[in-house]
Amino acid sequence: MTGAEAARPALAVRGLPRRIPARGGAQAQVRAGVVGAYAFTAALARLAEARASGALYGSAGAVYLRDGAIVHAESPCAPDLGVRLMACGLLSPDQWREAVTTASAERGVGGHLVDTGRVARGELELCHLLALFDAAYFTLLPDSEPDRFQPGATSRLGPISRAVPAQRVAREAQRRRAQLERAWPWDDTDAGPVVPRSEGEVRGGRARAPTPGQLAVLAAADGSRTPVQIAWHLGRSAFATLLDVRRLAATGRISMPVRAQAPAVPAPARPVVPPVPPAPPAPPAPVVPPVPVPPPPAHGGPQPAVPPSSDPSVALLLRLRAALEAHL
């Protein structure tokens, strides 16, 4: 597999960890015959058809299945349930840590939080479903490859939301990719640092005022944080942040990363507390601590013919075209 690894295409979203380290001894059961684009999605579809239960680990995250339906997903790019609950003020980091360490295997972290009255079931479900789809978007990226399937593995979080059909998750990931493409068809902004432009540089700003979500992204952009890091910082959806960043790019409110000096993309921001360890006999958590810094990216996936240019006039024309297309 080492030779194949060298030839692996770059991920569409640069800055994604190229793989989550494989855990010792297990067989790569899902890899056989699955290569090329959408390999993870194809492997997932097969497992769903076979009504499998367990965890499918891939190069950009993991998906947990029960009877072929998805009960949980996690990716180092998408803020997890704990970060979301802490960001909306429902839990303190200590309370989350306490839940993670004391929750029983049967009830899981989710059950423990509800039992102790820290979080209402509805709130927990909403946060979990949003985190699930967010993580699934990254895990199911076209270049994401399945690593292995571990039958019977469950998430330490325990059952939270109703299981979501794998097909629905795949369809949603597809819809999200199309949404990003419509907002701004280049992925240059996805992995590099978000650098807001000053008011003076933004032309016609009043007509395209940013939404509150975009303002939050701009406020969190310190010139070094990538969209994924901003998402972790704010505890909001990483996909929604990518989308906001692309919309900001389309309206010229952020600077385009200069292509020549591809930024050394730092690993996705780490959660404030240690990641949730999975229930025994599951192997170490799929959200692994220090994610290796991926090599400077090449462009993956279908690319528009003309890349953005560092020439301001050309960039302006491209933005203009994107804006016109958006209004058609």
Next chain:
Amino acid sequence: MANTETALKDVMTSIEGVLGVALVDYGSGMALGTLGGSKDLDLTVAAAGNTDVVRAKMRTMEMLNLKEHIEDILITLNTQIHMIRLLTGRSGKGLFLYVALDKDRANLAMARHQLRRIEADLEV
């Protein structure tokens, strides 16, 4: 204490004249849950489309420097009323309930009242 599924069922049963309901994440335009609907009313399409309505209103308020929150948005058609209610709870930020009502059968004031109650139940 309700989960999302029972909250949606509650909307369908306690509000007169409901044609369909969806709980929508406006960061992505995805419907987290839907109930009702018909071949003439595709709720997932409605969810994605109405996300743009909410976003446009929020942007407009930003431009007008209105430091207010949207409680609900009403859209009146010939035979239907569409209601968008933004969730305000700490975990519900970024979500809205979308309800399509039959104009002849629905009582607008009652529908708004019930929706407010259901929203509160979801987060208590």
